[in-house]
Amino acid sequence: xxxxxxxxxxxxxxxxxxxxxxxxxxxxxxxxxxxxxxxxxxxxxxxxxxxxxxxxxxxxxxxxxxxxxxxxxxxxxxxxxxxxxxxxxxxxxxxxxxxxxxxxxxxxxxxxxxxxx
Amino acid sequence: xxxxxxxxxxxxxxxxxxxxxxxxxxxxxxxxxxxxxxxxxxxxxxxxxxxxxxxxxxxxxxxxxxxxxxxxxxxxxxxxxxxxxxxxxxxxxxxxxxxxxxxxxxxxxxxx
Numbered sequence: 001x002x003x004x005x006x007x008x009x010x011x012x013x014x015x016x017x018x019x020x021x022x023x024x025x026x027x028x029x030x031x032x033x034x035x036x037x038x039x040x041x042x043x044x045x046x047x048x049x050x051x052x053x054x055x056x057x058x059x060x061x062x063x064x065x066x067x068x069x070x071x072x073x074x075x076x077x078x079x080x081x082x083x084x085x086x087x088x089x090x091x092x093x094x095x096x097x098x099x100x101x102x103x104x105x106x107x108x109x110x111x112x113x114x115x116x117x
Numbered sequence: 118x119x120x121x122x123x124x125x126x127x128x129x130x131x132x133x134x135x136x137x138x139x140x141x142x143x144x145x146x147x148x149x150x151x152x153x154x155x156x157x158x159x160x161x162x163x164x165x166x167x168x169x170x171x172x173x174x175x176x177x178x179x180x181x182x183x184x185x186x187x188x189x190x191x192x193x194x195x196x197x198x199x200x201x202x203x204x205x206x207x208x209x210x211x212x213x214x215x216x217x218x219x220x221x222x223x224x225x226x227x228x229x
Binding site for chain 2: 004006033035040041042043044045048058090092105106107108109110111113
């Protein structure tokens with residue numbers, strides 16, 4: 001079955017450590033996205049990539065980094081510079097590069113819950 | 118920046134009743150999408166309505182869009198306990214960047 005796989009489901013880290021969240025899709029989608037969700041809140045866009053080897057900052061990119069070396073993979077690194085990293089992180093993809101403009105629905109993974117203490 | 122805002126924030130109904138959720142947004146849009154999120158899971162796309170459409174149906178879902186009021190509503194008819202979830206609207210905000218901006222969601226509880 002095609003879909004988006006995020007791993008691990010739960011991740012615990014000590015403050016000051018960098019951590020990388022995995023996101024893999026086998027849907028052959030062009031675009032991939034990372035969102036952050038805090039309790040009782042909506043989703044905030046961290047980074048997105050519309051094509052391999054290219055990505056753009058979203059609304060809350062500070063303290064995060066990404067890479068898009070392969071079409072199917074879009075890992076997110078939460079660095080020690082991120083002041084409040086504890087959150088639920090969601091990866092998504094869309095068939096078209098313009099999810100909003102060309103009406104491509106987002107397909108989501110089941111998230112990684114990161115806890116930093 | 119917050120583009121979509123859902124109302125109410127929380128809704129509790131009995132099974133069999135209809136549930137209506139509203140979404141307001143600030144800028145012009147190309148389309149508006151509704152998503153559902155079960156607790157601790159990713160979001161699932163429900164329905165998309167384009168800016169030139171006024172109403173759309175999908176099974177027990179009915180979505181309306183009023184671009185003059187910059188608002189949309191999602192109606193779930195004959196609700197079931199399995200409809201218990203959070204519901205989010207998302208818009209492109211006419212930014213033409215490809216980004217979708219999500220509201221804060223409505224949490225729906227359907228009591229059996």
